[in-house]
Amino acid sequence: MTSIAIILNGAEMTVETTSLAQLLADRGVDERQRFVAVAVNNLVMPRSEWASVRLAAGDRVEIVQPMKGG
């Protein structure tokens, strides 16, 4: 098992995977889920690429969704 330190939605944490898809699955987000988007180091990762993206130590991952707003 590989552990890496990343910044996920602004919080530093250690995760047990280098697979973006696995990280998302661990957070309850799978590629069939609508209305969610992911960026790694300020680059949007289309969901078709989630399965192939590998994370590295220090990566900044953002997982966002639409919410109520003006």
Place this chain on the structure above:
Amino acid sequence: MDDPFNLGGERFASRLLMGSAGFPNQQVMLDALDASGAEIVTVAIRRINLSGQHEETAAVLGARGRLLPNTAGCYTARDAVLTAQLAREALGTNWIKLEVIGDRHTLYPDVPELLAAAGELVQAGFVVLPYCNDDPITCRKLADLGCAAVMPLAAPIGSGMGLINRYNLAIIRDRIEVPVVVDAGIGTASDAAIALELGCDAVLVNSAIAKARRPVLMADAMRRAVEAGRLAWRAGRIPQLHHAEASSPEAGLIGT
């Protein structure tokens, strides 16, 4: 469709856009949306709750209208561009209500950052709808960059102050060929009506509805005000005079 509102290459029957923030609860928000007749409703893009509680906002609102994501809360062009790209990925829309805020106290736009973000997003194929100052020069520049509309504020966001400088809005309407959507500062129905009477194409209302004592009634009032204001603009108001102009005939008076 009689007198459609053309925006971003599409046609809408309603000239009222509604924001979805700050309602007492979700049912009131949905009832207000129905009462408003709005076909376009704004949403924000935010980090998900990592504990697994995912929002259902997009699903419930998206079933009733077109979702217009915003970049609210962004203070730099860079953050706004990334938020727009995330919104496009999350919602499958290239429409973006572009906000680049200058400071927390006024929530006024940071114009240089706004212009930079607008240019970049237009080049990237977005339909850019920028929240901006009621400044004809800024609006001119945004239109020249290729924005699909300009969205000048009536007054600071959430202030409910109404149209503080209606003459600027009239100048913007006269000088800018893209749709003018008055965004922010609307306080009550007459404010929305005046915006349309001035010839503005539409208004975006959030707090005035969401924070009203009875939001659904206010949404209905806004719908009627927007329709009345638009009709009055099309009908053409009479000139304003500084003296009286008799309306009854002067001939045939008794006692002459």
